Every structure is written in structure tokens, then in C-alpha cells.
Amino acid sequence: MNKSYLETMPDINGFFGKFGGSFIPPALEKPFEEIKQAYEELKNSSKFIEDLKYVRKHYQGRPTPISFAKNLTNFCGGAKIYLKREDLNHTGAHKLNHCMAEVILAKHLGKKKVIAETGAGQHGVALATAAAYFGLECEIHMGEVDIKKEHPNVVRMRILGAKVVPATHGLKTLKEAVDSAFEAYLANTQNAIYCIGSVVGPHPFPMMVRDFQSIIGFEAREQFFEHEAKLPDVVAACVGGGSNAMGIFSGFIDDKEVELYGVEPMGKGNKIGEHSASLTYGEEGVMHGFNSIMLKDIDGNPAPVYSIGSGIDYPSVGPEHAYLKESGRSKVGLCNDDEAVDAFYKLSQLEGIIPALESAHAVGFAMKLAPSLSKDKTILVSLSGRGDKDIDFVINNYPIPNSKF
Numbered sequence: 001m002n003k004s005y006l007e008t009m010p011d012i013n014g015f016f017g018k019f020g021g022s023f024i025p026p027a028l029e030k031p032f033e034e035i036k037q038a039y040e041e042l043k044n045s046s047k048f049i050e051d052l053k054y055v056r057k058h059y060q061g062r063p064t065p066i067s068f069a070k071n072l073t074n075f076c077g078g079a080k081i082y083l084k085r086e087d088l089n090h091t092g093a094h095k096l097n098h099c100m101a102e103v104i105l106a107k108h109l110g111k112k113k114v115i116a117e118t119g120a121g122q123h124g125v126a127l128a129t130a131a132a133y134f135g136l137e138c139e140i141h142m143g144e145v146d147i148k149k150e151h152p153n154v155v156r157m158r159i160l161g162a163k164v165v166p167a168t169h170g171l172k173t174l175k176e177a178v179d180s181a182f183e184a185y186l187a188n189t190q191n192a193i194y195c196i197g198s199v200v201g202p203h204p205f206p207m208m209v210r211d212f213q214s215i216i217g218f219e220a221r222e223q224f225f226e227h228e229a230k231l232p233d234v235v236a237a238c239v240g241g242g243s244n245a246m247g248i249f250s251g252f253i254d255d256k257e258v259e260l261y262g263v264e265p266m267g268k269g270n271k272i273g274e275h276s277a278s279l280t281y282g283e284e285g286v287m288h289g290f291n292s293i294m295l296k297d298i299d300g301n302p303a304p305v306y307s308i309g310s311g312i313d314y315p316s317v318g319p320e321h322a323y324l325k326e327s328g329r330s331k332v333g334l335c336n337d338d339e340a341v342d343a344f345y346k347l348s349q350l351e352g353i354i355p356a357l358e359s360a361h362a363v364g365f366a367m368k369l370a371p372s373l374s375k376d377k378t379i380l381v382s383l384s385g386r387g388d389k390d391i392d393f394v395i396n397n398y399p400i401p402n403s404k405f
């Protein structure tokens with residue numbers, strides 16, 4: 001029998017074709033090797049698998065359901081739209097899928113502390129939650145600018161017992177937070193472990209985080225059969241680093257007849273600085289320790305990026321997405337700010353589900369695709385998170401539409 005895609009990718013050095021790998025300072029080689037070996041051991045250990053199953057079922061709220069978006073489907077016309085409800089995870093997004101597993105790994109390695117960076121604070125909140133549950137210390141690095149902007153998530157992290165360390169150099173946002181977190185980790189590799197928040201970073205993180213998120217796709221494949229007694233025709237998910245997308249893709253990647261769409265944010269326009277559509281406008285390059293397709297400025301440095309969804313404005317993308325796009329297995333869908341906000345309100349008013357602005361990009365794309373497909377076709381959307389965190393921003397910037405129709 002042929003091996004499944006997930007068993008063969010990435011290769012032993014963490015490459016998906018030419019993308020991925022590990023480009024790190026010598027001082028980090030040993031600790032990353034330690035993480036890689038621990039994961040190789042753990043992934044086949046029945047105790048690890050049982051521990052993860054237990055927390056997912058009894059704490060996190062899995063399996064999350066698939067909902068048929070009947071009213072949205074009628075509104076759009078054409079293909080039926082289904083939603084995989086990652087918004088119903090504890091803490092409101094898919095991120096806990098990998099954070100719980102990363103913290104179990106940290107415990108297995110005898111570490112006392114988890115360290116990470118966060119942009120909008122979503123990864124920081126999920127990691128602080130997992131650390132609280134498993135009794136580890138948690139240190140989250142965050143740009144000073146983001147600390148001011150994302151006040152509620154900063155408070156959440158502190159209430160959950162995490163220490164929030166401000167990154168005060170440069171632009172004081174995500175990139176500086178990554179630098180600052182790496183420095184803290186370098187100084188304490190003995191007692192601490194770095195926990196990356198998406199399918200990015202040096203090997204083994206893109207593989208590990210994908211494997212931890214693959215539960216989304218494995219559940220979805222079975223649940224979709226309950227609804228339709230067949231596979232979906234299209235699977236779509238928003239892509240920042242790409243972890244919720246790789247999670248749902250994992251369930252369908254060997255089913256060649258299922259079209260996979262990673263949806264990128266087109267923001268306010270197609271000029272550099274107006275969007276963060278890395279796969280669409282980027283070129284090959286190394287950033288944050290891995291080779292992928294990234295947006296560069298004229299000097300070849302990471303370009304400034306923008307999206308209304310603060311969890312998806314990243315100038316590079318997980319290496320596996322670069323590989324799947326180049327190999328033709330996945331396609332790229334696009335959704336801009338206005339389309340995402342329209343999807344945010346439509347899903348709220350037609351289905352009673354307030355989506356995260358990130359997730360609204362995948363919904364917005366599905367709303368554009370559905371009318372071009374016949375009524376017997378189906379689109380499965382990864383609804384990566386709930387939108388409570390975004391309500392003040394949306395209401396202050398985009399008035400509530402008067403009528404749904």
C-alpha cells in the first residue's frame with residue numbers, strides 16, 4: 001500500500017520539497033534537536049495519545065461539530081456551505097489544539113516554563129491557558145504597541161497567571177516580540193521551551209503543529225459523511241501562518257478530488273503594505289528560521305503587512321502551504337477587509353454565529369465561490385475562531401447593516 005501524504009511529508013530534515021528546513025543560530029541547534037527527538041518519541045507513545053485525547057474531550061470541548069449554514073447557503077445561492085466549528089473550542093479558537101500538546105511535550109522534557117511571542121494575544125492566551133492547566137510557568141513576549149492595542153488579551157494572560165514581557169525595541173510589534181522571546185529562550189534552554197503558535201518556524205515546528213491540528217480534519221472527514229454521505233467538493237480555511245488550514249487539509253489531503261483553498265487576506269489593496277497575501281505576491285526567502293514564500297520590501301527584508309484580521313497579518317507563510325501551492329495540490333483564495341466584514345455580519349445575522357475576523361475571510365471567500373457552483377456541490381469552511389474579541393473594533397469602524405437582505 002502507498003504511504004499516506006502525512007507519513008511522507010516533511011522529509012527527515014523538515015523539508016516540504018524545497019520549503020521548510022531549519023535555519024537557526026548554532027546555539028539553538030541542540031535545544032531544537034532535543035525537541036525533535038522528544039516529539040519523535042512521544043508521537044508514537046500511547047500515553048501521550050491518551051493524555052491528549054483526554055484533555056481534548058474532557059476539557060477543551062472536542063469534537064467540535066460541523067454546522068450546515070442553511071440560511072447563508074440560501075442567501076448566496078449555489079453550493080451548500082458547511083462550517084467546522086473551531087470557534088467552540090475552550091478559549092474560542094483552534095489554537096488550543098497545539099498549545100495543549102506543546103505543553104504536554106514541555107512536561108515530558110521536564111521543563112518548568114513555556115515561552116512564546118504573541119501578536120494580537122490569541123496565541124498568548126491559549127498558551128497561558130494550557131500552562132495553567134498543566135501547572136507550568138508561562139512567559140509571553142509582546143510588542144509594547146500591541147500591549148496597548150490588545151488590552152483585553154493582555155489582562156486575560158495576566159489573570160491566567162502568565163508573565164507578559166513588553167518588547168520595547170524597533171517597531172515594538174510582532175517581529176520584535178519574536179526577537180525578544182528567542183533571546184529569553186536562548187538564555188534559559190535548560191528550564192524552558194519555546195512554543196510556536198502556527199505551522200511556521202524551524203523544523204520540527206511546522207510538522208508538529210500540523211500534526212497537533214490535524215484533529216480538525218480527521219474529525220471533519222467523518223462528520224461530513226454524516227451530513228452528506230460523501231466528501232466535500234471544496235475545503236477552505238484562512239491562512240496566516242496556516243495552522244487551522246493545515247489542520248483541516250490534513251483530513252482530505254489524500255482525497256485528490258477534494259479541492260483545498262488557503263484563503264489569504266487582501267486587506268485594503270494589492271500594494272506592498274496594504275495586504276498580507278504572501279502566497280499570492282511573495283517570493284522564496286528565509287525568515288524566522290525557515291524557507292518559504294514571503295513578502296519582501298525593496299531591500300529584501302520582510303515587508304510591512306496589513307490585514308483587518310490581526311491573527312493573519314504575517315509576511316511569510318508555513319512552508320507546507322508554499323509546497324502544496326507549488327505542487328498544485330492546494331489553491332489560493334482571496335478575501336479583502338470589506339468582504340471579511342460583510343461575511344462577519346452575514347454569518348452573525350443569518351446563522352447566529354459571530355466569527356473571528358480571521359475566520360470571516362474564509363467565509364467571505366466561500367460566499368464568493370458558492371454561487372459559481374451548482375446546488376449539489378458542497379464547501380466546508382474552517383471557522384477557526386469566534387469573534388467576541390473583534391466586536392468593539394467592528395462596531396466602531398463598520399456600522400451594523402440595517403437589513404439582512
Ligand SMILES: *Cc1c(COP(=O)(O)O)cnc(C)c1O
Pocket residue numbers: 093094095122123197198199238239240241242243244245311312356358359384385386
Ligand atoms: C491565530 C488565528 C488564526 C491564524 O492562524 P493560522 O495559524 O493561520 O491558523 C486564524 N484564526 C483565528 C481565530 C486565530 O486566532
